[in-house]
Amino acid sequence: MPTFSDVDVKELKTYQQLFLYFVPTVANAGFINLIVVVVRLHWFEKRLKKLAPTLLQSGSSRSKDAEAQPAKFNADGPSEANTAQMHSSASFDNQLKLNNIKEGFSGDMIASSRTMTTMATRTQPNTDKFPLQTAQKLYTYRRRANAIEGQGHAITEIDDHDHFEHADDEDNQTDIARHRTLVSGIPLERVASSMFVLGSYPSRSQERQTRRTISLAKDPELPQLSSQASLGRNSKFYNLTPEDREALGGIEYRSLRLLLKITLGYFVGLHVFGVICLVPWIQHADPKYRDYLKECGQGNIWWALYTSQTMVNNLGFTLTPDSMISFRDAAFPMFIMSFLAYAGHTMYPCFLRLIIWIMFKCAPKHSSIREPLSFLLNYPRRCYTLLFRSRPTWVLFGILFVLNFVDVLLIVVLDLHNPAVNTLPGGHRILAAIFQAASARHTGTSSFNLAEVNPAVQFSLLVMMYISIFPIAISIRASNTYEERALGLYPSNQEELDENNGINYVTTHVRNQLSFDLWYIFLGIFCICATEARRIMDPSEPGFSVFAIFFEAVSAYIDERILSIRFLILTSIMETRIQLRGFETAGTLKAFNREDIQDLLGRIPARRGSHDELSAQPRKFLIDVDATLQSLLEREDTDRNMQITIEDVGPKVLSVGTAASSGYNRFDVRGTYMLSNLLQELTIAKDYGRKHIVLDEARLSENPVARLSRLIKNSFWDALTRRIDGSNIEVAGRDPKDWTDDPRPRIYIPHGAPEQFEYYKGIAKEHPELRLDVQMLDENITPDYVRDLNSKPGLLALAIQKKYNESTQKTEYLGVPFVVPGGRFNELYGWDSYMESLGLLVSNRVDLAKAMVINFCFCIKHYGKILNANRSYYLTRSQPPFLTDMALRVYERIKNEPDAMDFLRNATLAAIKEYYSVWTAAPRYDELSGLSRYRPEGRGVPPETEPTHFTHILSPYAEKHGMTFKEFVQAYNEGKVQEPELDEYFLHDRAVRESGHDTSYRLERVCANLATVDLNSLLYKYEVDIARIIRTYFKDRLEIPPEFRTESTKDIESESSSVWDRRARRRKVRMDTYLWDDEKGMYFDYDTVLQKRTTYESATTFWAMWAGLATPHQAAELVRKALPRFEAYGGLVSGTEESRGAVGLDRPNRQWDYPYGWAPQQMLAWTGLLRYGYQEEAERLAYKWLYMITKAFVDFNGVVVEKYDVTRPIDPHRVDAEYGNQGVDFKGAPREGFGWVNASYVYGLEFLNAHQRRALGAITPWETYSKAIAVQDAY
Known part of the structure; x- marks a missing residue:
């Protein structure tokens, strides 16, 4: 019973989770059918205690004269209105003989059963009469008294109108005390519904099936049956002697008892099997899975127990918020959970029969268990609803195999290039697809984010979910013992459709029509989804959705075509075929109008300027770029800022010519949004040197969400991308904040990168016109050294990669790219890059996000920290640390690439180095609180800011020392003037800039003393992430190379997760102590100097x-x-x-x-x-x-x-x-x-x-x- 919920199961209390554990278990179909078996056994035992306790003996040991044993006649009549009451006495046989004589039957043909039955047919409403039985029946009669026992009965066909009058024989009276209507013999169907074989009075369709029988004498496991005993469809028995019925009744009872044990063992064993497989796995699996469960607040054992239950019972609830997506790269649980899903649901009949078959084959030839096992295999539906004969079981297995194979194939093939799926390697991907195929129809769990898979896969899963019950239903109907019309079984010679019966006439036609064409529409929608998958998944086209395709396909089928989506050619062909199908279904083709012909054959050329041309969609415009741009700005840009906004007061309308008329016909573009979009399109066209363009009207009226998303994905990221190498060093190397007398491009190379130094030296030599100044930094970078560099500000080198150019047959150096905050920047900024990486990953620009992590690792390795930005005056200043989360997000997207593990290792080593050398070292670390602060080193006025920004601060000190403003700034920066108050002010100012929150009254004049919420939250995340990475990906031991060690950690050769776990716990305790205010319900910064919360x-x-x-x-x-x-x-x-x-x-x-x-x-x-x-x-x-x-x-x-x-x-x-x-x-x-x-x-x-x-x-x-x-x- 797959389900969904808006409640996070992991957040529920234990008793609530236990409730969700046990209720689905008892609501499982297997458990309910098990209860049915128990009820049937109870019914058997109740009747056996009254009537035939001797029948519990096995067939091989039953006495030959069992039939001769006396049995008391039950004179109470029928026990129920619709069931046969059995009678067994000699006096009853005599009375039956008398009645037979009255009706003209020979004494040689006395009815053969001690268990005569009363009429089972119910009376019609509002009448006391029984309905007439018009069909002919087959009845059995006892042979002559000297007939050989065990050779069955003669079969005679009589009319059902014949009936007897039967008198109660209490007190052995021969006169008739009252009348009862009886059938004139024993119908074979009633033999199958005798005292120990469950059944009901047959329908007409059953009566017609009695002629198609198979002899039971051929069954080697039932040698005690007579030669005339036969088997009809749906496990019904015919031509049974009283001994046959007794034997079969005993076998069926013993089979039910055995079946109860088997099904109980299957049901419980399946749960136990799941637990046995999942508990050891989660205990010894990759630590990342246990870490994830720990993050979710769930125990390993409880997860295994609950997961086993949810897969077997098809519940769908999981203890992890992302279902099973986090476990999809683990082959063993994917396989086990898929097996549990199948075995607990649609494959249940197959596995159950397989177990019974194996038991039968393994049982000794003369074992008493062999007989009931054979009975269960040969006549399964007499005992259990979900147990079928061999052929229906194989058919069921075949259908399920085909459905699941198709599902898996579609997931793998249609998502070959989808990062939501193809991040998994081949084998794991197939296992995850098998799990998803099983889950879609059974449990409701998932191994993929279904919102991100191919729309055709989504649609196929939708159809598969809809038909998920069909295989079982088909098998039940094909082997239905009771042949209920509600299950879709009807007589073979159905009557003609009664057109006077309105409801029946309409519903029959609706059913036939849906079965005729619904599959065709579904197939068409699936094909369109597969063809148009890219556009459906493109967030820049939100109007192009699966629902729109549903709408378009149905409207095409009914010949309306309400929407106007522009499809690919192949899709248009599919849609046209759906439309033709609609024509065919209608039975006649309507007269084609112009639109019909155009839909089928393509657009017909229209006379220029005609009504057809003007109304054609979509509309395109032929535009002279320069002329239209000039006219647009003159009319609409009334404030002359080269933008069209709601503040402009122009007419807000511009007429442009249509492309179809070569500009002859005009169309009005109206409104601020459309006109501003026109301005943007024309401006971009002019940037590219275009003189004339054909512009689609859809670009002007584009959904703004789609437009902005498209611009970000296709234009903005590229426009913000930079790299540092010879191709752009002239621009990037020139510092816009170089206020010296000789500004020139300058680049500083870290001491540990001599190859880069030689590379840039070569550029300076080859291009002297650049005036490029290449400097090598000292190995030991101090605040005074950085202050001295301020007279020659320059760019700091970033990571560079070597690539072999086959055309020039030379090795070239290319800068590793990065994304800058805005258009005027050329530097790699710290926490801006993390935020940008979140968008880059959504935009599938994983290459850029990965490249920025590589650049950060380069900075930490060579400069000791992630820099505020890669300019010389930022060498002592860092920024908020996000590296571990950034690296993990990128790793999840590239983990199947060959260098993925090296990437994660380098990022983790870099983060550890920065953690030790920057955030937990003086002066940023506060020993008393155990928390960290933004507290960078530095001297003088921050050089990236114009001194005039601090005029109100510096002017009083210049007056104090009798200097001009410029003289004082120079003297103060060089350390010739000592002003402790200014030192304190700029200490906090630099700290504010390091925090990234420049500026705020929250931090002004106090930032360097604050253990802030943001910094310590980031460091807590660092500690948790590093622990998780070491435990999950490096087997709890990460070797630390010398270049990633600091002065304080030079003797630490490796790191383990436990150390980082303890650090995270300690930091959390301290933050709860110093930063959390429960009364106000929020965290506050902590002043480490005043020792109080702000x-x-x-x-x-x-x-x-x-x-x-x-x-x-x-x-x-x-x-x-x-x-x-x-x-x-x-x-x-x-x-x-x-x-x-x-x-x-x-x-x-x-x-x-x-x-x-x-x-x-x-x-x-x-x-x-x-x-x-x-x-x-x-x-x-x-x-x-x-x-x-x-x-x-x-x-x-x-x-x-x-x-x-x-x-x-x-x-x-x-x-x-x-x-x-x-x-x-x-x-x-x-x-x-x-x-x-x-x-x-x-x-x-x-x-x-x-x-x-x-x-x-x-x-x-x-x-x-x-x-x-x-x-x-x-x-």
């Missing part, structure tokens, strides 16, 4: 949820108390208004304070909320953030900026802070957006369902959307 409320409190640091109670408090304080119109604010305080001319806004929201705060909060099961909150926040971005994108010419005012509904990209906003000053068209906002957009869309995406595309505010959903749910 009171500034920051959105970084949710980083604890992202890191998995918070307990469930703390997470609930964060959602209940903290979330409402930060949630605004457009998502989360960085801090609360109360914490920021009043702002004005003397105290301006800071960009990381209220009312501004930033992409990192949003993304980490969404992830953290989802991690703790708060899906609705994560969806709501993601929707609000994406709505704000989309609204600004639509209203302001495609703008995507660095940060937003999340409290402004209209123009949130307008900010009033000291650094303004990045990404607003483009001309005509946005070329790159902004790095982490681009990432937040595509990453956030992953949190939304299809309905929310459609609402977002319609620019629907969250409040409007939520109200509409509430109204819909109310109905």
Whole structure:
């Protein structure tokens, strides 16, 4: 019983999980059928105690004169209205003989059974009469008294109208006391329904089957039966003597008892088998699986027990939130769980018969168990609903094999290039596909994220789920003992359809019509899904969905073609074939109009300027780029900023010529959004030097969500990609903040990279016009050394790779690429890169995400840390550490590549080195609290900032020393002037910049003293990740090469997971002690100097949820108390208004304070909320953030900026802070957006369902959307 739930099973209490363990077990079909066997045995035993205890003896030991043994006649009449009551006495035989004589039968043909039956047919409603039985019956009569015992009965055909009048023979009276209507003999069907063989009075179809019988005398396991005993369809017995019935009754009883033991052993054994297989595996498997269970709060043994149950019982609940996706690369459990799913569901009859067959073959020839085993194999449906004869069982197995083979084949073939599937190696992929095929129809578990697989696979699984019960149903119907019409069994000579019976007439036609054409539509939809898979899965085309294909196929079938999706040629052919099928089904072809002919034969040329031409879809425009661009800007760009926005007051309409008319006919492009899209398309065309273009109208009216997603994926990432090598050193090497008298391109090479030094020296020599200055850094980098470099600022070298150029037959050096935050940057920035990597992975740009990890490892190896950015003045400053999570996310996408393990090893070694040398070393580590701080070293004024930025700080000191402003700055930077207060100020200023939150009143003048929530959450994640990596991927021992050791760890040759686990636990305890405020329900920064918790409320409190640091109670408090304080119109604010305080001319806004929201705060909060099961909150926040971005994108010419005012509904990209906003000053068209906002957009869309995406595309505010959903749910 596969199921689904909106409750995370792992979060349930133990007793609730136990409830979900036992209830499905007793609700399992195998268990219910087992109960049926018990009930039947009880019925047998009840009757046997009254009537025939001697029948329990085996056939081989039964006495020859068993029939002669007296049996008391039951004179109570029928026990039920619809069952036969058996009688057995000599007086009854005499009475029967008398009645036979009355009806004209010879005395030689006396009815042969001591178990005569009363009429079993029920009376019709509102009548006291029995219905007439018009069919002819076969009856058996006793041979003459001297007939040889065991040779059966003569068979005579009589009319069912003949009946007897039978009198009760109490007191041996010969007169008839009352009348009972009796059949004139014993029908063979009633013989099969005699005292020990369950059955019912036959239907007409049964009566017709009695002639098709097989002799039971051929059965070597039933030698005691008479020669005339025969077997009809559905395990029904005919021509039985009384001895035959007694023998079969005893065998059937003993078979049922044996079957009860077998089915009970099968049911319990299957559960035990699963546990026996899964418990040792999880205990000795790769530690990553146990780590994952630990993260989910589940024990290894309990997981094995529960998983075995959920697979056998087809429950679908799992203790891990991603079902079985995390275990799909483990071959053994995939195989075992697939077997359990099959054995517990559709393969159950096959395995059950196999077990009985093996027992029969292994049983000794003269064993007493052999007879009931043979009975179960040959006449299975007499004993058990889900046990079939050999042929139906093989048919069932064949059908199941074909269905599952098709499923597996489709998953493997259609997803060959899908990273959601092809990340697994071949063998593991096939096993995971087998598991998914079993799960789709049986358990409801999954080994793949079905939202990401090929749409054709999704559709095939849909069809397979729909028909999952058919194989069992077919086998039951084919071997149905009772032949119920509800199971679809009808007489072979069905009557003509009665057209006067309206309901029957209509339902029959509906059934036939669906069976005739429904499969054709389904096949067509599947083929279209397979052909159009790429477009269906492309998030930039949200309107191209499986539902749209359903709609299009059905509309084609009924000859409507309501939608106007542009398909591939092959798809159009398929759809046309569906349409023709609809024509054929209609029985006649309608008169073809112009549209019909065009659908079938292609578009017919239209006269230029005609109505047909004007109404043709889709519309395309022929545009003169320069002329149209000039006209557009003159008319619509009224504020002359090279953008068309809602603030422009132009006519908001421009007429353009259609391509079909060569520009002769004109069409109006209206509205800000379409006109701004036209401006963007023309600007890009001009950038590429195009003079004329043909532009599809769909580009102008494109869904804004699809448009922005497409731009990010296809344009923005490439526009933000950089590399450091000879190809761009002239641009990248020139520092825009070089305020010296001789600015020139300059690059610094780390001491450990002499090969790069020679490479850049060669470039400088070959191209002297560059004036490239190549410098080798000292091995020992100190704050004073870095200060001295400030007079010659330059670029720091990053990782470079060698590639052999076959055309030049030379080895070339190529810089490892990276993504920069915005268009004006050329440096690799620290935590920007992590946020960008989340979007890159969603956009399938794994190469760029991997390359940035490689660059980070290079920086740590050679510079000792992940730099704020790769400029010389950042050598002593780091940034928030995200490396382990970034590396793990990339590794999951590349783990099948040959160098994947080396990649993960290098990233882990680099993270360990940075952990020791930066975050747990002086001055950043606070010994007293055991927590870490942002506290970089440095001298003087931060060189990347213009000194005039600090005029209000430095001017009083310049006046104090009698110097000009410039003289004082120089003297202070060179250490000629000592000002401890300034040193303290700039210590905190550098710390703020290292934190990435520059600037904020939360951190101003105090940052270097704070053990912040964000930094320590990141380090907790570092510790947990490193422990997991070492335990899972390196067998709990990671060797540390000398180049990755620090001064404090030079003697540590290897690392183990236990050390890092302890560090994570200690950090959590300290954060709970110093940072957590249970009353306010959030984390606060801790001042290590004042030794007290601060009171500034920051959105970084949710980083604890992202890191998995918070307990469930703390997470609930964060959602209940903290979330409402930060949630605004457009998502989360960085801090609360109360914490920021009043702002004005003397105290301006800071960009990381209220009312501004930033992409990192949003993304980490969404992830953290989802991690703790708060899906609705994560969806709501993601929707609000994406709505704000989309609204600004639509209203302001495609703008995507660095940060937003999340409290402004209209123009949130307008900010009033000291650094303004990045990404607003483009001309005509946005070329790159902004790095982490681009990432937040595509990453956030992953949190939304299809309905929310459609609402977002319609620019629907969250409040409007939520109200509409509430109204819909109310109905």
